[in-house]
Amino acid sequence: MVGMTESKGSSQGNSTASMPDWEKRFRAPRTGLPRWAEDAPDRSLFTSNATGTFELYAWDRATGTRRQVTDRPNGTTGGVLSPDGEWIWWFSDTDGDEFGVWVRQPFHGGPDEPAAPGLAPAYPDGLALGRDGTAVIGRSTDKGGSSVHVVRPGAEPVEIYRHEQSAGVGDLSHDGSLVAIEHTEHGDAMHSAIRVVRLDGTTVSELDDSEGGTRELGLSVMGFAPMDGDNRLLVGHQRRGRWEPMLWDAVTGEETHLAVDLPGDLDADWFPDGTALLIDHNFHARSELWRYDLADGELTRLETPQGTVSGALARPDGTVEFLWSSAAEPPVVRSTAGHVVLETPATPHGIDRAPSSVPVTDVWVDGPGGKVHALVQKPAGEGPFPTVFDIHGGPTWHDSDAFAAGPAAWVDHGFAVVRVNYRGSTGYGRAWTDALKHRVGLIELEDIAAVREWAVASGLADPRQLVLSGGSWGGYLTLLGLGTQPDAWAVGLAAVPVADYVTAYHDEMEALKALDRTLLGGTPEEVPERFAASSPLTYVDQVRAPVYISAGVNDPRCPIRQVENYVARLERRGHPHEVYRYDAGHGSLVVEERIKQLRLEIAFAQRHLPRAAAAGAASPRA
Known part of the structure; x- marks a missing residue:
């Protein structure tokens, strides 16, 4: 067994010329979608890996000035601008x-200060900032449940909501008089x-x-609508079997249903003048943008390339900025006006853009619960190939036709x-989402098994060279799959996994306990x-x-103790395994650390899959 604890992966000292493409994809400059102050749209905040760690950056569009806001060993991604941009x-x-x-x-720089003096540390559950300096803060603790506090300048925080079940701040109305709280007081953590x-x-x-959970x-x-005195709240609902928006007047109770005739799940946001909605349409692992005019119900498609929109915001001038990528092409922040909005300078390694990868193809396979959709990428040449089943986390999430450096590295x-x-x-x-109940983990693995059978029968995958891999819930499914389908997999790679479900339940953050009670129908007792x-x-x-596990020693979602319980059982058997422990939480925001972890996973797989090692050595892009 290998046991290591580090805060950052060390640089390998590769020059750009000798650096393999897969490492360049991680080290290439990345930026998140800039989010601007509601009343000062020239002031924006975004995330970037420009220093090698994902941190927050301020951008003054009027002057073009950018500056790094945070600088912490393990990175920072959670940030919000006040409405005035100050x-x-x-x-x-x-x-x-x-x-x-x-x-x-301060936006233009200065020392950090406590934003909500008087509030003890907690897990964050939403934040909304008002125009008069008021803040509404959602928070939770392991013993106190969920709470919402109002913090006014110069005053002590006032608690306005508390419940043992999970809850969080949704939004604050434009005039600062109303707070929308998402809650699960009925006990169903999957349906707020x-x-x-x-x-x-x-x-x-x-x-x-929910009708009381029934x-x-x-x-x-x-x-909320972006105008004073407008009490309409844009709400996502599932009444017709998918996510779609409607308008709800929070004072009168009037509901306005929207005629958006598109086949997939719909997310929505307001245009700044309140006359239209920006619709994010997700269907079969791809997404596109539409404008819905509230006056006449006209639906207009906004031009975006095929792939995935990972976030979009409407500007005051009516244009829309969006973060787009595909499996083949790296992410870029674009505008419907036709230009690239934000480009990050080359990183210290001299890389200005991530190398492209191969596109995905779609596969639909008959599974025990219906058609299962899978995305496939493969290297040049003829199969069967050594094949990685890269299982997504969540579990309420999905893989899409979006750029991902990990799968591209395996290819x-x-x-x-x-x-x-x-x-x-x-x-x-x-x-499809709600099918995951009571037989948790086993249901997902049935669908994965159906796709695995297709992959072998079609000639894509070598049945002797199958790797089951994933992070978070995907790491959990990896370990569960290795134990319940022991003859199917040659290697398992589990990152930040649930390994011992009972211990994980007792050690994890309270919101995840609520989710587990919903999924499994109660507590372990x-x-x-x-x-x-x-x-x-149970199946270790x-x-x-052979099993490879990586785990963050500070992880509140898949805590380290339950991982150690699983590892101890492997050790007792003398089973071949390696464990990598790193000094962070549920994953890492440090680029070199991410590269190091993937390098260790690839090397582990190559050691245990001799044919795969030969294929990797022969690959011109490796």
């Missing part, structure tokens, strides 16, 4: 443990209700599609990569047989494939 709020945790406090810094309250905590209205329909807050090394949107994934309708059936630890003695 302050940058960012969340300060400890080494990636997600437990901390909000601090703020919405309560609108005044700043003193008194209830204005309630919207709940009907599994959820709601989401998309945002460079001669592997085919298959990504499966199993039952529980989003983007295929409510029934109430439904022990379900936790046992869904726990990788059946594992045959």
